[in-house]
Amino acid sequence: MKIVATIEARMTSSRLPGKVLLAVLGQPMLHHLFNRLRAVPSIDDIVLATTVNAADDVLVEFAAREGVMAYRGSEQDVMARVIGAAEAGGADVIVEITGDCPIIDPDIVGQTIQMYLHHDAAYVSNAHIRSYPDGMDTQVFRLETLKRSAAMTNDPLDREHVSLHIRNHPEIFPRVNLVAPPSLGWPELGLTLDEEADYRLLSQIIETLGPDDPLFGCQDVIRLLKKNPDWVDINRGVVRKGDS
Secondary structure, eight states, rough: OOOOEEEEOSSOOOTTTGGGGGGETTEEEHHHHHHHHHHHHTTTTTEEEEEEEGGGHHHHHHHHHHHHEEEEEEEEEEEHHHHHHHHTTTTTTEHHHHHHHTOOOHHHHHHHHHHHHHHSSSESSSSSTSSBBOOOOOOOEHHHHHHHHHHHHOHHHHHHHHTHHHHHOTTSOOOOOOOGGGGGTTTTBBBBBOOOOHHHHHHHHHHHHTTTTTTTHHHHHHHHHHHHHGGGGGTTOOOOOOOO
């Protein structure tokens, strides 16, 4: 059974264009994400799921330099794009990650995968019930599950938010939710790269923790922010987009 991480990324983000290639410690955010997913033992391969837009040529070129496969599909139909990326990577199981999570914790990703492998569920996630900081989001399901879901819906919202139809129909797709232990529970903390304020916070975190430990975890981030509570104010005003 081949487990493939798909990363959705594009250059034309409405709020922060080109965000996944913004640099910190001399490397694009996407490089930091690649390295973190490479550190997950249960992930067999990584595929960058980007779009056919010319603006995303640079992402395909960057992925090639990093030794990561890139798949190009629809900008709007992200569900079909992820299916195509998973098929290109020969996936049996998809670990769905978005490109705006550059400091995702490899241990949390690995734990979510293990939850999937050891439970009789169609869908396992640590984000459906929000408990971890935003930016640790991992979703795991079989490629065949996503194909089945795709065949059941043409709703534009479902097609944009890859797993929304699966999440909205637990009677069809039984799920297991990974909930954070108290030490990692901070659901209102935003560690995703959506706006310029997020870039400033994430840069400070990476520049502080990264030189000594490039794969620092969620616990390290929480400890750092509790020592520097004013840092949390940097992006406190960012409004996160939901699924609906």
